[in-house]
Amino acid sequence: MDSTTIKCPNCGGDLRFSAEKQLLICSYCASEFTDDELKEAEKPFTETEHFDVHSNPEDVTHFTENTVGYVCSSCGAEIMCDSNTSASECYYCHNPVILKGRLDGKFKPDLVIPFKVTRETAEELFKNWVKRKWFVPNDFKSARQLERLAGMYTPFWIADCKVNAQMNGTAKISTTFTTGNYVVTTTKVYNVDRAAFMQYEKVPADASQKLDDAFMDSLEPFNYNELTDFSMSYLSGYFADKYDVDKDEVIKRIKTRVESSAQDVLRQDVSGYTSVSPTFKSTNIIRTDWLYTLFPVWFMTYMYKGKVWTFAVNGQTGKVCGIPPLSALKVALMASILMIIGMLIGLFLPLFTG
Numbered sequence: 001m002d003s004t005t006i007k008c009p010n011c012g013g014d015l016r017f018s019a020e021k022q023l024l025i026c027s028y029c030a031s032e033f034t035d036d037e038l039k040e041a042e043k044p045f046t047e048t049e050h051f052d053v054h055s056n057p058e059d060v061t062h063f064t065e066n067t068v069g070y071v072c073s074s075c076g077a078e079i080m081c082d083s084n085t086s087a088s089e090c091y092y093c094h095n096p097v098i099l100k101g102r103l104d105g106k107f108k109p110d111l112v113i114p115f116k117v118t119r120e121t122a123e124e125l126f127k128n129w130v131k132r133k134w135f136v137p138n139d140f141k142s143a144r145q146l147e148r149l150a151g152m153y154t155p156f157w158i159a160d161c162k163v164n165a166q167m168n169g170t171a172k173i174s175t176t177f178t179t180g181n182y183v184v185t186t187t188k189v190y191n192v193d194r195a196a197f198m199q200y201e202k203v204p205a206d207a208s209q210k211l212d213d214a215f216m217d218s219l220e221p222f223n224y225n226e227l228t229d230f231s232m233s234y235l236s237g238y239f240a241d242k243y244d245v246d247k248d249e250v251i252k253r254i255k256t257r258v259e260s261s262a263q264d265v266l267r268q269d270v271s272g273y274t275s276v277s278p279t280f281k282s283t284n285i286i287r288t289d290w291l292y293t294l295f296p297v298w299f300m301t302y303m304y305k306g307k308v309w310t311f312a313v314n315g316q317t318g319k320v321c322g323i324p325p326l327s328a329l330k331v332a333l334m335a336s337i338l339m340i341i342g343m344l345i346g347l348f349l350p351l352f353t354g
Helices: 035-041 057-066 119-130 213-218 247-268 328-353
Strands: 015-018 023-026 067-072 078-082 097-102 150-179 182-206 239-241 275-304 307-314 320-322
Touching: 035 150, 035 275, 057 067, 119 275, 119 307, 119 320, 150 247, 182 213, 182 247, 182 275, 247 275
Parallel strands: 150 239
Antiparallel strands: 015 023, 067 078, 067 097, 078 239, 150 182, 150 275, 275 307, 307 320
8 A cells, every 4th residue: 555745845854743733743844734734835826926947857967067066175165167167276275176077967056146246346346345454464455365256156045935924912002191290101901913824935045054144144135136047158157156055954044034024024013002012923834945046156265363254245236245354463563552652641641731
């Protein structure tokens, strides 16, 4: 007799019934579903723009035959590029990389946002950013360091989600008036309940363990109007980081973003009160459709005292992000100068005020 396995609409993992919660729970991403929510998840997305991208066998074959991978024997990073582009050193740790060979077709992206910011523009943005950083090491501004600026397509999962959200709380309306010598405040208390079904489009989460999530979030937003089907032509002359974080690992980050937004929508719908205090909040993603996407970023990394410092430019919008390294020598020198100035002021000030 054939057995039936119910798959999670979010990550594709197996769903198992919990007698305690009376819900179906995913053993991979911990999503929970009622029977009605599973029925809703089976319905196609409606009323929103939704990409329907499916790689045909010819596209996958073309990708595997024209894409090569490089691996760093030091930190394990893997990058990919077209067969006409070679790599000599690891973008992350600057150690030599070796050719790995062809990539599996599963790493073919569905969509891509092509580069719009040129290398010349990215260099100027870096120069303008770094010239105001007095305490960076001198070689951080060098021409050799500028040569490390690399155009990288960074891997992202973008998710279209169906969401059930609920909020219960206590709302108050307070009025104050003065009578004689007394100030009187009256407060009316109400129970408020809000619930809504929502659909979210293209919620992003970066798909590389080597990239700091908060750093990548700071480079957003990207303009999704320029998303296009992936083609090998966009990869020509650039590198691309290969995803090593799967969908079931980013669903929690997606849920955090969606949950915050959904609860904000419900909270904003409760208006006309002096204060609102939520007592219960619930946000349940009941279906997620995924697309593997590449976003353009100009990256520069700098090794200083055993730590990697990163500067980046959004390759579509030109937004700049980075935390500069500080030269211990320059900081110590400035501290010494300030101390000397302070001592001189303390020495000569009494002569002018006495």
